[in-house]
Amino acid sequence: MPYLPSDYVETVRRALQEDVGTGDITTLLTVPAEAQAHAVMLARQDGVVAGLPVAQEVFRQVDPSLQFRALLAEGASFRSGDLLCEITGRAQAILTGERVALNFVQRLSGIATRTSRFVALVQGTHARIADTRKTTPGLRALEKYAVRTGGGFNHRSGLYDAVLIKDNHIQACGSITAAVQAATRAPHTMTITVECATLEQVDEALQAGAQILLLDNMDLPTLQQAVKRVAGRAVTEASGGVNEQTVAAIAQTGVDIISVGALTHSAPAVDISLELSSLPQNCG
Numbered sequence: 001m002p003y004l005p006s007d008y009v010e011t012v013r014r015a016l017q018e019d020v021g022t023g024d025i026t027t028l029l030t031v032p033a034e035a036q037a038h039a040v041m042l043a044r045q046d047g048v049v050a051g052l053p054v055a056q057e058v059f060r061q062v063d064p065s066l067q068f069r070a071l072l073a074e075g076a077s078f079r080s081g082d083l084l085c086e087i088t089g090r091a092q093a094i095l096t097g098e099r100v101a102l103n104f105v106q107r108l109s110g111i112a113t114r115t116s117r118f119v120a121l122v123q124g125t126h127a128r129i130a131d132t133r134k135t136t137p138g139l140r141a142l143e144k145y146a147v148r149t150g151g152g153f154n155h156r157s158g159l160y161d162a163v164l165i166k167d168n169h170i171q172a173c174g175s176i177t178a179a180v181q182a183a184t185r186a187p188h189t190m191t192i193t194v195e196c197a198t199l200e201q202v203d204e205a206l207q208a209g210a211q212i213l214l215l216d217n218m219d220l221p222t223l224q225q226a227v228k229r230v231a232g233r234a235v236t237e238a239s240g241g242v243n244e245q246t247v248a249a250i251a252q253t254g255v256d257i258i259s260v261g262a263l264t265h266s267a268p269a270v271d272i273s274l275e276l277s278s279l280p281q282n283c284g
Contacts, residue, residue: 001074001075001149002074002149003145005142007141008053008141008142009061011054011138011141012054012057012058014138015103016061016097016100024092024096027092027095027096031091031092033092035090035092036089037090037091037094037277037278038086038087038277038278039088039098039274039276039277040083040084040085040275041084041086041105041273042082042083043079043081043082043083043084043270044081044271046077046078047077047109047110047113048075048077048113048115048116048149049073049074049075049076049112050108050109050111051074051104051107051108051146052070052085052105053070053074054101054104054108055068055085055101055104056068056070056085058097058100058104059093059094059097062097063089063090063093065090066087066089066090066097067087068085071085075112075151077116084105084272091276094274095276102273102274104142107136107267107269108142108143108146109146109269109272110146110267110270111143111263111264111267112150113267113270114150114262114263114267115129115131115149115267116151118152118244118247118260119150121244121251122248122258125252125254126256127250127251127255127256127257128152128153128256128257129151129152129247129258129260130152130153130258130259131143131153131259131264132263132264133155133158134265135264144157147263147264152263153257162191162193163186163190163192164193165193165195165210167216170195176194176201176204176208176210177204177207179194180194180208180209181208184209191211191212192209192210192211193213193214194208194210194212195216196216197216197218199226199229205234206229206230211234212236212237213226213235213236214239215227215236215237215255216239217239217240220250223250223253224254227254227255237255237258238253238255238258238259239259242258242259242260242261242262243262
């Protein structure tokens with residue numbers, strides 16, 4: 001199982017504070033405090049599961065006495081009608097944690113599901129599917145976890161952990177060569193990536209010493225020429241215009257990495273519900 005980000009416990013805490021606030025008024029008013037219940041998460045469409053440990057943490061923070069059992073491993077495929085997990089304990093606590101737990105599992109499973117489809121579409125090539133920084137603010141670490149769970153790879157985590165010289169950096173610095181030279185003089189061991197939109201920029205970036213070339217929005221013939229020119233002297237990454245209809249052809253050009261913003265910025269949530277049994281009697 002991919003490692004969970006270290007801050008996910010705090011992310012859950014903030015999510016519960018946002019949703020529960022000073023208390024779940026409806027549940028406190030209608031559900032007896034002593035009522036016990038059993039609940040399951042039920043898939044209503046096919047997908048790849050991600051986020052069950054996060055859901056477990058939600059219920060733990062709401063009520064540590066709740067019993068949570070995952071019925072599938074992270075990254076497992078499921079079909080509509082499958083059960084993902086079960087929760088047993090105080091009905092009030094289960095109902096209070098329901099929406100936050102579902103939000104995490106639906107969102108993260110949606111990303112894992114979309115990632116797995118892209119990964120399947122490039123099988124037989126050596127291209128890796130990677131994410132981007134186009135993530136939900138505050139949820140980047142968990143969304144990148146979901147990409148890994150779906151079989152993809154993570155691009156840089158943020159602006160702090162990799163050098164990526166893009167078009168506006170080049171404009172501000174004056175040229176690719178000047179930007180790479182400036183980055184190379186810094187006391188770091190990070191690889192230097194340069195965004196290239198033309199074959200002339202590919203040549204300049206190689207000459208300047210870039211280790212990764214981000215081939216941005218190139219059509220397939222240009223992309224093929226770029227990979228041929230690089231000839232293994234740098235890692236090649238295709239970006240822009242990547243979707244489920246184009247990704248296989250892009251992979252066939254021989255690029256090493258295909259970065260796909262859609263893995264995170266527009267992955268639809270998977271339809272999953274929480275079904276409660278042993279509902280309390282004598283409400284009110």
